[in-house]
Amino acid sequence: xxxxxxxxxxxxxxxxxxxxxxxxxxxxxxxxxxxxxxxxxxxxxxxxxxxxxxxxxxxxxxxxxxxxxxxxxxxxxxxxxxxxxxxxxxxxxxxxxxxxxxxxxxxxxxxxxxxxxxxxxxxxxxxxxxxxxxxxxxxxxxxxxxxxxxxxxxxxxxxxxxxxxxxxxxxxxxxxxxxxxxxxxxxxxxxxxxxxxxxxxxxxxxxxxxxxxxxxxxxxxxxxxxxxxxxxxxxxxxxxxxxxxxxxxxxxxxxxxxxxxxxxxxxxxxxxxxxxxxxxxxxxx
Amino acid sequence: xxxxxxxxxxxxxxxxxxxxxxxxxxxxxxxxxxxxxxxxxxxxxxxxxxxxxxxxxxxxxxxxxxxxxxxxxxxxxxxxxxxxxxxxxxxxxxxxxxxxxxxxxxxxxxxxxxxxxxxxxxxxxxxxxxxxxxxxxxxxxxxxxxxxxxxxxxxxxxxxxxxxxxxxxxxxxxxxxxxxxxxxxxxxxxxxxxxxxxxxxxxxxxxxxxxxxxxxxxxxxxxxxxxxxxxxxxxxxxxxxxxxxxxxxxxxxxxxxxxxxxxxxxxxxxxxxxxxxxxxxxxxxxxxxxxxxxxxxxxxxxxxxxxxxxxxxxxxxxxxxxxxxxxxxxxxxxxxxxxxxxxxxxxxxxxxxxxxxxxxxx
Numbered sequence: 001x002x003x004x005x006x007x008x009x010x011x012x013x014x015x016x017x018x019x020x021x022x023x024x025x026x027x028x029x030x031x032x033x034x035x036x037x038x039x040x041x042x043x044x045x046x047x048x049x050x051x052x053x054x055x056x057x058x059x060x061x062x063x064x065x066x067x068x069x070x071x072x073x074x075x076x077x078x079x080x081x082x083x084x085x086x087x088x089x090x091x092x093x094x095x096x097x098x099x100x101x102x103x104x105x106x107x108x109x110x111x112x113x114x115x116x117x118x119x120x121x122x123x124x125x126x127x128x129x130x131x132x133x134x135x136x137x138x139x140x141x142x143x144x145x146x147x148x149x150x151x152x153x154x155x156x157x158x159x160x161x162x163x164x165x166x167x168x169x170x171x172x173x174x175x176x177x178x179x180x181x182x183x184x185x186x187x188x189x190x191x192x193x194x195x196x197x198x199x200x201x202x203x204x205x206x207x208x209x210x211x212x213x214x215x216x217x218x219x220x221x222x223x224x225x226x227x228x229x230x231x232x233x234x235x236x237x238x239x240x241x242x243x244x245x246x247x248x249x250x251x252x253x254x255x256x257x258x259x260x261x262x263x264x265x266x267x268x269x270x271x272x273x274x275x276x277x278x279x280x281x282x283x284x285x
Numbered sequence: 286x287x288x289x290x291x292x293x294x295x296x297x298x299x300x301x302x303x304x305x306x307x308x309x310x311x312x313x314x315x316x317x318x319x320x321x322x323x324x325x326x327x328x329x330x331x332x333x334x335x336x337x338x339x340x341x342x343x344x345x346x347x348x349x350x351x352x353x354x355x356x357x358x359x360x361x362x363x364x365x366x367x368x369x370x371x372x373x374x375x376x377x378x379x380x381x382x383x384x385x386x387x388x389x390x391x392x393x394x395x396x397x398x399x400x401x402x403x404x405x406x407x408x409x410x411x412x413x414x415x416x417x418x419x420x421x422x423x424x425x426x427x428x429x430x431x432x433x434x435x436x437x438x439x440x441x442x443x444x445x446x447x448x449x450x451x452x453x454x455x456x457x458x459x460x461x462x463x464x465x466x467x468x469x470x471x472x473x474x475x476x477x478x479x480x481x482x483x484x485x486x487x488x489x490x491x492x493x494x495x496x497x498x499x500x501x502x503x504x505x506x507x508x509x510x511x512x513x514x515x516x517x518x519x520x521x522x523x524x525x526x527x528x529x530x531x532x533x534x535x536x537x538x539x540x541x542x543x544x545x546x547x548x549x550x551x552x553x554x555x556x557x558x559x560x561x562x563x564x565x566x567x568x569x570x571x572x573x574x575x576x577x578x579x580x581x582x583x584x585x586x587x588x589x590x591x592x593x594x595x596x597x598x599x600x601x602x603x604x605x606x607x608x609x610x611x612x613x614x615x616x617x618x619x620x621x622x623x624x625x626x627x628x629x630x631x632x633x634x635x636x637x638x639x640x641x642x643x644x645x646x647x
Contacts, residue, residue, distance in 0.1 A: 179374075179376075181372040181373070181374070181376050182376055184341075184343050184363070184370065184372070185370065185372065185376040185434075185437075187343070187362070187363045187364055188341065188363045188364060188368065188369060188370050188390075189364075189389055189390040189393055189437065190364040190390060190393035190394055191389070191393055192393070195393070199378045199380060199381065199389075200378070203378075203379050203380045
């Protein structure tokens with residue numbers, strides 16, 4: 001029999017305390033709010049599951065969730081293939097490798113609110129570089145603060161600019177780990193460039209691409225700062241993604257109960273979809 | 286299938302090589318007969334992989350020509366040379382089944398599906414892969430993967446040459462032997478020219494009819510395993526092949542005979558006029574050194590009992606000399622003994638190259 005040594009608990013304790021303070025306690029506070037109604041002054045009334053029921057029936061929530069899903073799917077469909085194409089086009093050796101890597105990392109290093117501000121200025125109709133180019137040089141009417149389509153295109157373009165590098169760098173890491181012998185064997189076997197991509201490069205990139213998709217899903221589903229700074233969720237509600245809606249509900253209307261219920265559902269959806277993604281993608285490994 | 290000729294071949298990886306030290310391959314001329322089993326043997330970094338890549342077309346030589354059946358292929362890319370190559374570690378297409386892996390080179394050349402199926406079946410039979418044809422390659426053991434990668438090389442009937450670049454490096458020792466004999470068997474069945482690159486003398490000597498020994502980008506000897514053993518053309522070959530390798534002992538030359546520490550050593554064959562500046566050495570394999578009543582004085586340093594035989598390591602002056610004894614009782618460590626060299630197997634080397642001419646034992 002193995003001797004039972006309770007001293008082990010002592011070593012685990014600091015981690016438990018740490019996790020409790022940074023995750024469990026705040027989460028429990030949210031759970032606490034989600035089942036009560038409060039009017040301030042620390043007055044609470046029991047509400048049961050009312051906020052959850054109301055939220056799941058609310059059209060406003062459905063709309064925000066729909067916009068969020070559309071946004072995430074759109075950027076994944078653009079960033080993943082684009083990242084792979086960029087990785088394939090990057091040089092494998094020489095000085096240009098470092099140049100490319102630094103250039104690609106730059107967008108990733110910029111603080112998120114700065115990205116929002118940059119794009120805000122970039123797209124200003126009369127003085128922004130893009131705004132001026134569109135409206136005055138190309139004569140295409142473009143005003144992201146008035147036109148929902150323009151706002152959407154801009155938010156998506158900003159995310160693509162900000163995050164495609166991440167996918168590209170991960171895909172590149174997968175690509176350079178392929179030994180030369182594979183390419184030589186393919187040459188000798190008479191494989192077409194498409195076959196090289198399909199049977200050598202893509203299988204070797206699969207693992208890192210899974211991580212890239214998972215990361216981009218989680219980050220884009222929880223995105224807040226950049227679209228908030230860029231459009232503030234407008235015009236109207238057209239770019240109000242889930243997190244922006246949540247902040248409006250919690251800090252704008254100060255409906256803490258419903259906002260807490262929404263936080264929990266939001267968190268569960270993110271968790272569930274990430275888990276689904278991961279399970280489906282690693283099923284064959 | 287084809288005869289392979291290398292004409293004045295030379296290669297450097299540098300853009301403008303200035304001296305011999307810049308060349309990965311020094312000038313060489315070589316001809317390989319159709320259907321032969323050849324080995325390229327040499328230590329790591331001796332240029333054997335470079336030579337292989339030049340033949341396969343993955344590297345274009347700085348100088349010289351590569352001919353297949355007299356036709357110049359120096360400028361042709363690998364896929365138009367009709368060659369196959371098996372790499373150091375198994376290169377397989379992970380997401381395909383075993384069957385598709387074997388069929389892949391044929392499919393890319395647009396062969397008729399019925400013929401592909403027949404040929405793939407044939408090769409799978411030879412390599413004993415028939416039972417796992419519809420499995421995905423990803424989870425298979427390294428030696429099975431290496432067999433598949435050999436199969437991809439052999440599947441094309443019209444292939445000019447199949448080249449093996451240290452194909453057993455990642456294989457478990459007990460499977461090495463199986464795969465090596467499989468390879469020999471395949472060569473007899475298929476009859477295609479095969480070139481086998483390795484730094485392992487056992488692999489080279491068991492596989493090949495003719496072995497090319499390379500050192501520092503230079504071919505030092507081309508010969509059958511027996512020739513390499515019995516009459517090494519260079520002290521490097523003597524030392525590299527054999528276990529332990531040939532004894533190389535510095536000697537002096539006076540009045541037409543060789544002396545080690547003032548003891549005259551009779552030599553095989555005859556020795557033509559020597560360059561007085563040359564560095565002279567005597568080469569004798571440990572198999573032909575005996576412990577005797579008289580001869581060259583030596584001090585025993587170490588005695589290694591290898592079961593059937595005993596290796597006696599002794600010092601002749603400052604040089605270590607090994608003797609292999611079978612059946613006779615070995616001397617004690619520290620004992621003063623005399624060594625006798627079999628004259629028919631004793632060769633003189635000048636600046637590393639064999640100087641002895643005419644009849645030795647070869």
